[in-house]
Amino acid sequence: MGWQTEEFGSSHEGMVGAVLADGSEPKPVFLDIGSGSHMHRTTEWWAYDGKLSRPRADKARGSCSCGWRGANLYPIDWTQRDGDGLHDLDTSGPRDDWAQHIAEVESRSVPLPSEVEDLLHRLEDQLDALAAGAPLAALKAVAALERLVGRIGREAASTVEADELSWETIGRALGLTAKEARSRLTHVKLRR
Known part of the structure:
Protein backbone atom coordinates (compact mmCIF):
# COMPACT_ATOMS: atom_id res chain seq x y z
CA MET A 1 0.00 0.00 0.00
CA GLY A 2 1.64 3.18 -1.20
CA TRP A 3 1.41 6.83 -0.14
CA GLN A 4 0.79 9.69 -2.54
CA THR A 5 0.14 13.38 -2.46
CA GLU A 6 -2.29 15.03 -4.86
CA GLU A 7 0.37 17.47 -5.97
CA PHE A 8 3.17 15.03 -6.81
CA GLY A 9 1.21 11.84 -7.60
CA SER A 10 3.17 8.88 -8.92
CA SER A 11 6.39 10.92 -9.23
CA HIS A 12 6.76 10.57 -5.47
CA GLU A 13 4.78 7.50 -4.45
CA GLY A 14 6.06 6.33 -1.10
CA MET A 15 6.04 2.94 0.58
CA VAL A 16 7.75 0.86 3.24
CA GLY A 17 10.74 -0.70 1.53
CA ALA A 18 12.73 -3.75 2.58
CA VAL A 19 16.36 -3.86 3.69
CA LEU A 20 18.25 -7.16 3.92
CA ALA A 21 20.56 -8.08 6.80
CA ASP A 22 23.62 -7.01 4.75
CA GLY A 23 22.11 -3.53 4.27
CA SER A 24 21.20 -4.03 0.61
CA GLU A 25 17.82 -3.54 -1.01
CA PRO A 26 16.39 -6.72 -2.52
CA LYS A 27 15.31 -7.02 -6.12
CA PRO A 28 11.57 -6.82 -6.85
CA VAL A 29 9.46 -9.87 -6.08
CA PHE A 30 6.88 -11.15 -8.54
CA LEU A 31 3.65 -12.46 -7.05
CA ASP A 32 1.10 -14.64 -8.81
CA ILE A 33 -2.23 -13.13 -7.80
CA GLY A 34 -4.50 -15.14 -10.06
CA SER A 35 -4.77 -17.37 -13.04
CA GLY A 36 -3.96 -14.67 -15.59
CA SER A 37 -0.63 -14.08 -17.24
CA HIS A 38 0.01 -10.89 -15.25
CA MET A 39 2.45 -11.17 -12.34
CA HIS A 40 2.28 -8.41 -9.72
CA ARG A 41 5.67 -6.84 -8.95
CA THR A 42 6.48 -5.33 -5.55
CA THR A 43 9.37 -4.14 -3.42
CA GLU A 44 7.28 -3.66 -0.26
CA TRP A 45 8.68 -5.00 3.00
CA TRP A 46 6.03 -7.70 3.60
CA ALA A 47 6.96 -9.60 0.42
CA TYR A 48 10.44 -10.38 1.79
CA ASP A 49 9.43 -12.89 4.46
CA GLY A 50 11.90 -15.62 3.47
CA LYS A 51 9.20 -17.87 2.03
CA LEU A 52 9.10 -19.32 -1.49
CA SER A 53 12.84 -18.68 -2.04
CA ARG A 54 12.42 -14.97 -1.38
CA PRO A 55 15.02 -13.19 0.75
CA ARG A 56 14.04 -12.24 4.28
CA ALA A 57 14.10 -8.55 5.14
CA ASP A 58 15.76 -7.61 8.40
CA LYS A 59 14.70 -3.98 8.45
CA ALA A 60 12.32 -1.57 6.74
CA ARG A 61 12.64 2.04 5.64
CA GLY A 62 10.72 4.70 3.81
CA SER A 63 11.23 4.70 0.07
CA CYS A 64 9.94 6.67 -2.88
CA SER A 65 9.34 5.95 -6.56
CA CYS A 66 11.76 8.79 -7.41
CA GLY A 67 14.64 6.71 -6.00
CA TRP A 68 14.88 8.34 -2.57
CA ARG A 69 15.56 5.94 0.32
CA GLY A 70 15.21 6.87 3.97
CA ALA A 71 18.31 6.78 6.16
CA ASN A 72 16.42 5.48 9.20
CA LEU A 73 16.08 1.72 9.46
CA TYR A 74 13.26 0.05 11.40
CA PRO A 75 13.65 -3.56 12.63
CA ILE A 76 11.11 -6.11 11.42
CA ASP A 77 9.93 -8.64 13.99
CA TRP A 78 8.47 -11.42 11.86
CA THR A 79 6.85 -13.01 14.94
CA GLN A 80 4.47 -10.04 15.39
CA ARG A 81 1.07 -10.61 13.79
CA ASP A 82 -2.10 -8.56 13.66
CA GLY A 83 -5.63 -9.84 14.35
CA ASP A 84 -5.89 -11.37 10.85
CA GLY A 85 -2.67 -13.33 11.25
CA LEU A 86 -0.74 -11.03 8.90
CA HIS A 87 2.68 -9.68 9.79
CA ASP A 88 2.39 -6.46 11.74
CA LEU A 89 4.80 -3.56 11.41
CA ASP A 90 4.46 -0.04 12.73
CA THR A 91 4.85 1.92 9.49
CA SER A 92 4.66 5.35 11.10
CA GLY A 93 8.46 5.82 11.11
CA PRO A 94 8.96 5.08 7.39
CA ARG A 95 5.87 7.16 6.55
CA ASP A 96 7.15 10.11 8.61
CA ASP A 97 10.54 9.84 6.85
CA TRP A 98 8.79 9.86 3.45
CA ALA A 99 6.66 12.84 4.54
CA GLN A 100 9.92 14.69 5.36
CA HIS A 101 11.20 13.79 1.88
CA ILE A 102 7.99 15.23 0.38
CA ALA A 103 8.50 18.42 2.41
CA GLU A 104 12.00 18.69 0.93
CA VAL A 105 10.65 18.12 -2.60
CA GLU A 106 8.09 20.86 -1.95
CA SER A 107 10.79 23.24 -0.67
CA ARG A 108 12.82 22.74 -3.88
CA SER A 109 9.83 23.35 -6.15
CA VAL A 110 8.77 26.75 -7.45
CA PRO A 111 6.88 28.55 -4.69
CA LEU A 112 3.49 30.02 -5.38
CA PRO A 113 3.16 33.71 -4.58
Missing part, protein backbone atom coordinates in the same frame (compact mmCIF):
# COMPACT_ATOMS: atom_id res chain seq x y z
CA SER A 114 1.39 34.01 -1.21
CA GLU A 115 -1.43 36.04 -2.80
CA VAL A 116 -2.14 33.24 -5.28
CA GLU A 117 -1.96 30.56 -2.59
CA ASP A 118 -4.38 32.54 -0.42
CA LEU A 119 -6.72 33.10 -3.36
CA LEU A 120 -6.73 29.36 -4.15
CA HIS A 121 -7.61 28.49 -0.54
CA ARG A 122 -10.43 31.04 -0.48
CA LEU A 123 -11.71 29.83 -3.84
CA GLU A 124 -11.71 26.23 -2.60
CA ASP A 125 -13.68 27.24 0.51
CA GLN A 126 -16.23 29.15 -1.56
CA LEU A 127 -16.63 26.35 -4.11
CA ASP A 128 -17.04 23.76 -1.33
CA ALA A 129 -19.81 25.88 0.18
CA LEU A 130 -21.38 26.41 -3.24
CA ALA A 131 -21.30 22.67 -4.01
CA ALA A 132 -23.16 21.99 -0.76
CA GLY A 133 -25.72 24.79 -1.10
CA ALA A 134 -26.06 25.42 -4.82
CA PRO A 135 -24.53 22.49 -6.73
CA LEU A 136 -25.63 23.71 -10.18
CA ALA A 137 -23.93 27.05 -9.59
CA ALA A 138 -20.84 25.16 -8.43
CA LEU A 139 -20.82 23.17 -11.68
CA LYS A 140 -21.10 26.39 -13.69
CA ALA A 141 -18.19 27.89 -11.74
CA VAL A 142 -16.10 24.74 -12.29
CA ALA A 143 -16.75 24.92 -16.04
CA ALA A 144 -15.59 28.55 -16.07
CA LEU A 145 -12.48 27.60 -14.10
CA GLU A 146 -11.71 24.74 -16.48
CA ARG A 147 -11.81 27.14 -19.43
CA LEU A 148 -9.59 29.61 -17.57
CA VAL A 149 -7.14 26.93 -16.47
CA GLY A 150 -6.96 25.49 -19.98
CA ARG A 151 -6.17 28.84 -21.58
CA ILE A 152 -3.62 29.95 -19.00
CA GLY A 153 -2.08 26.49 -18.82
CA ARG A 154 -1.50 26.41 -22.59
CA GLU A 155 0.10 29.88 -22.46
CA ALA A 156 2.38 28.89 -19.56
CA ALA A 157 3.37 25.57 -21.17
CA SER A 158 4.25 27.33 -24.44
CA THR A 159 6.37 29.89 -22.58
CA VAL A 160 8.18 27.16 -20.63
CA GLU A 161 8.92 25.28 -23.85
CA ALA A 162 10.17 28.49 -25.50
CA ASP A 163 12.62 28.92 -22.59
CA GLU A 164 14.21 25.59 -23.67
CA LEU A 165 14.74 24.34 -20.13
CA SER A 166 15.72 20.71 -19.59
CA TRP A 167 13.00 18.31 -18.50
CA GLU A 168 14.98 17.70 -15.30
CA THR A 169 14.89 21.43 -14.49
CA ILE A 170 11.17 21.65 -15.25
CA GLY A 171 10.52 18.51 -13.21
CA ARG A 172 12.46 19.79 -10.20
CA ALA A 173 10.57 23.10 -10.34
CA LEU A 174 7.25 21.24 -10.33
CA GLY A 175 8.36 18.55 -7.87
CA LEU A 176 8.02 15.84 -10.54
CA THR A 177 10.25 13.45 -12.40
CA ALA A 178 11.42 14.62 -15.82
CA LYS A 179 9.08 12.10 -17.46
CA GLU A 180 6.07 13.29 -15.43
CA ALA A 181 6.93 16.94 -16.14
CA ARG A 182 6.96 16.27 -19.87
CA SER A 183 3.66 14.41 -19.59
CA ARG A 184 2.09 17.24 -17.57
CA LEU A 185 3.15 19.90 -20.08
CA THR A 186 1.85 17.79 -22.97
CA HIS A 187 -1.44 17.29 -21.16
CA VAL A 188 -1.76 21.00 -20.38
CA LYS A 189 -1.04 21.97 -23.99
CA LEU A 190 -3.71 19.58 -25.28
CA ARG A 191 -6.35 20.64 -22.72
CA ARG A 192 -9.34 22.37 -24.31
Whole structure:
Protein backbone atom coordinates (compact mmCIF):
# COMPACT_ATOMS: atom_id res chain seq x y z
CA MET A 1 0.00 0.00 0.00
CA GLY A 2 1.64 3.18 -1.20
CA TRP A 3 1.41 6.83 -0.14
CA GLN A 4 0.79 9.69 -2.54
CA THR A 5 0.14 13.38 -2.46
CA GLU A 6 -2.29 15.03 -4.86
CA GLU A 7 0.37 17.47 -5.97
CA PHE A 8 3.17 15.03 -6.81
CA GLY A 9 1.21 11.84 -7.60
CA SER A 10 3.17 8.88 -8.92
CA SER A 11 6.39 10.92 -9.23
CA HIS A 12 6.76 10.57 -5.47
CA GLU A 13 4.78 7.50 -4.45
CA GLY A 14 6.06 6.33 -1.10
CA MET A 15 6.04 2.94 0.58
CA VAL A 16 7.75 0.86 3.24
CA GLY A 17 10.74 -0.70 1.53
CA ALA A 18 12.73 -3.75 2.58
CA VAL A 19 16.36 -3.86 3.69
CA LEU A 20 18.25 -7.16 3.92
CA ALA A 21 20.56 -8.08 6.80
CA ASP A 22 23.62 -7.01 4.75
CA GLY A 23 22.11 -3.53 4.27
CA SER A 24 21.20 -4.03 0.61
CA GLU A 25 17.82 -3.54 -1.01
CA PRO A 26 16.39 -6.72 -2.52
CA LYS A 27 15.31 -7.02 -6.12
CA PRO A 28 11.57 -6.82 -6.85
CA VAL A 29 9.46 -9.87 -6.08
CA PHE A 30 6.88 -11.15 -8.54
CA LEU A 31 3.65 -12.46 -7.05
CA ASP A 32 1.10 -14.64 -8.81
CA ILE A 33 -2.23 -13.13 -7.80
CA GLY A 34 -4.50 -15.14 -10.06
CA SER A 35 -4.77 -17.37 -13.04
CA GLY A 36 -3.96 -14.67 -15.59
CA SER A 37 -0.63 -14.08 -17.24
CA HIS A 38 0.01 -10.89 -15.25
CA MET A 39 2.45 -11.17 -12.34
CA HIS A 40 2.28 -8.41 -9.72
CA ARG A 41 5.67 -6.84 -8.95
CA THR A 42 6.48 -5.33 -5.55
CA THR A 43 9.37 -4.14 -3.42
CA GLU A 44 7.28 -3.66 -0.26
CA TRP A 45 8.68 -5.00 3.00
CA TRP A 46 6.03 -7.70 3.60
CA ALA A 47 6.96 -9.60 0.42
CA TYR A 48 10.44 -10.38 1.79
CA ASP A 49 9.43 -12.89 4.46
CA GLY A 50 11.90 -15.62 3.47
CA LYS A 51 9.20 -17.87 2.03
CA LEU A 52 9.10 -19.32 -1.49
CA SER A 53 12.84 -18.68 -2.04
CA ARG A 54 12.42 -14.97 -1.38
CA PRO A 55 15.02 -13.19 0.75
CA ARG A 56 14.04 -12.24 4.28
CA ALA A 57 14.10 -8.55 5.14
CA ASP A 58 15.76 -7.61 8.40
CA LYS A 59 14.70 -3.98 8.45
CA ALA A 60 12.32 -1.57 6.74
CA ARG A 61 12.64 2.04 5.64
CA GLY A 62 10.72 4.70 3.81
CA SER A 63 11.23 4.70 0.07
CA CYS A 64 9.94 6.67 -2.88
CA SER A 65 9.34 5.95 -6.56
CA CYS A 66 11.76 8.79 -7.41
CA GLY A 67 14.64 6.71 -6.00
CA TRP A 68 14.88 8.34 -2.57
CA ARG A 69 15.56 5.94 0.32
CA GLY A 70 15.21 6.87 3.97
CA ALA A 71 18.31 6.78 6.16
CA ASN A 72 16.42 5.48 9.20
CA LEU A 73 16.08 1.72 9.46
CA TYR A 74 13.26 0.05 11.40
CA PRO A 75 13.65 -3.56 12.63
CA ILE A 76 11.11 -6.11 11.42
CA ASP A 77 9.93 -8.64 13.99
CA TRP A 78 8.47 -11.42 11.86
CA THR A 79 6.85 -13.01 14.94
CA GLN A 80 4.47 -10.04 15.39
CA ARG A 81 1.07 -10.61 13.79
CA ASP A 82 -2.10 -8.56 13.66
CA GLY A 83 -5.63 -9.84 14.35
CA ASP A 84 -5.89 -11.37 10.85
CA GLY A 85 -2.67 -13.33 11.25
CA LEU A 86 -0.74 -11.03 8.90
CA HIS A 87 2.68 -9.68 9.79
CA ASP A 88 2.39 -6.46 11.74
CA LEU A 89 4.80 -3.56 11.41
CA ASP A 90 4.46 -0.04 12.73
CA THR A 91 4.85 1.92 9.49
CA SER A 92 4.66 5.35 11.10
CA GLY A 93 8.46 5.82 11.11
CA PRO A 94 8.96 5.08 7.39
CA ARG A 95 5.87 7.16 6.55
CA ASP A 96 7.15 10.11 8.61
CA ASP A 97 10.54 9.84 6.85
CA TRP A 98 8.79 9.86 3.45
CA ALA A 99 6.66 12.84 4.54
CA GLN A 100 9.92 14.69 5.36
CA HIS A 101 11.20 13.79 1.88
CA ILE A 102 7.99 15.23 0.38
CA ALA A 103 8.50 18.42 2.41
CA GLU A 104 12.00 18.69 0.93
CA VAL A 105 10.65 18.12 -2.60
CA GLU A 106 8.09 20.86 -1.95
CA SER A 107 10.79 23.24 -0.67
CA ARG A 108 12.82 22.74 -3.88
CA SER A 109 9.83 23.35 -6.15
CA VAL A 110 8.77 26.75 -7.45
CA PRO A 111 6.88 28.55 -4.69
CA LEU A 112 3.49 30.02 -5.38
CA PRO A 113 3.16 33.71 -4.58
CA SER A 114 1.39 34.01 -1.21
CA GLU A 115 -1.43 36.04 -2.80
CA VAL A 116 -2.14 33.24 -5.28
CA GLU A 117 -1.96 30.56 -2.59
CA ASP A 118 -4.38 32.54 -0.42
CA LEU A 119 -6.72 33.10 -3.36
CA LEU A 120 -6.73 29.36 -4.15
CA HIS A 121 -7.61 28.49 -0.54
CA ARG A 122 -10.43 31.04 -0.48
CA LEU A 123 -11.71 29.83 -3.84
CA GLU A 124 -11.71 26.23 -2.60
CA ASP A 125 -13.68 27.24 0.51
CA GLN A 126 -16.23 29.15 -1.56
CA LEU A 127 -16.63 26.35 -4.11
CA ASP A 128 -17.04 23.76 -1.33
CA ALA A 129 -19.81 25.88 0.18
CA LEU A 130 -21.38 26.41 -3.24
CA ALA A 131 -21.30 22.67 -4.01
CA ALA A 132 -23.16 21.99 -0.76
CA GLY A 133 -25.72 24.79 -1.10
CA ALA A 134 -26.06 25.42 -4.82
CA PRO A 135 -24.53 22.49 -6.73
CA LEU A 136 -25.63 23.71 -10.18
CA ALA A 137 -23.93 27.05 -9.59
CA ALA A 138 -20.84 25.16 -8.43
CA LEU A 139 -20.82 23.17 -11.68
CA LYS A 140 -21.10 26.39 -13.69
CA ALA A 141 -18.19 27.89 -11.74
CA VAL A 142 -16.10 24.74 -12.29
CA ALA A 143 -16.75 24.92 -16.04
CA ALA A 144 -15.59 28.55 -16.07
CA LEU A 145 -12.48 27.60 -14.10
CA GLU A 146 -11.71 24.74 -16.48
CA ARG A 147 -11.81 27.14 -19.43
CA LEU A 148 -9.59 29.61 -17.57
CA VAL A 149 -7.14 26.93 -16.47
CA GLY A 150 -6.96 25.49 -19.98
CA ARG A 151 -6.17 28.84 -21.58
CA ILE A 152 -3.62 29.95 -19.00
CA GLY A 153 -2.08 26.49 -18.82
CA ARG A 154 -1.50 26.41 -22.59
CA GLU A 155 0.10 29.88 -22.46
CA ALA A 156 2.38 28.89 -19.56
CA ALA A 157 3.37 25.57 -21.17
CA SER A 158 4.25 27.33 -24.44
CA THR A 159 6.37 29.89 -22.58
CA VAL A 160 8.18 27.16 -20.63
CA GLU A 161 8.92 25.28 -23.85
CA ALA A 162 10.17 28.49 -25.50
CA ASP A 163 12.62 28.92 -22.59
CA GLU A 164 14.21 25.59 -23.67
CA LEU A 165 14.74 24.34 -20.13
CA SER A 166 15.72 20.71 -19.59
CA TRP A 167 13.00 18.31 -18.50
CA GLU A 168 14.98 17.70 -15.30
CA THR A 169 14.89 21.43 -14.49
CA ILE A 170 11.17 21.65 -15.25
CA GLY A 171 10.52 18.51 -13.21
CA ARG A 172 12.46 19.79 -10.20
CA ALA A 173 10.57 23.10 -10.34
CA LEU A 174 7.25 21.24 -10.33
CA GLY A 175 8.36 18.55 -7.87
CA LEU A 176 8.02 15.84 -10.54
CA THR A 177 10.25 13.45 -12.40
CA ALA A 178 11.42 14.62 -15.82
CA LYS A 179 9.08 12.10 -17.46
CA GLU A 180 6.07 13.29 -15.43
CA ALA A 181 6.93 16.94 -16.14
CA ARG A 182 6.96 16.27 -19.87
CA SER A 183 3.66 14.41 -19.59
CA ARG A 184 2.09 17.24 -17.57
CA LEU A 185 3.15 19.90 -20.08
CA THR A 186 1.85 17.79 -22.97
CA HIS A 187 -1.44 17.29 -21.16
CA VAL A 188 -1.76 21.00 -20.38
CA LYS A 189 -1.04 21.97 -23.99
CA LEU A 190 -3.71 19.58 -25.28
CA ARG A 191 -6.35 20.64 -22.72
CA ARG A 192 -9.34 22.37 -24.31
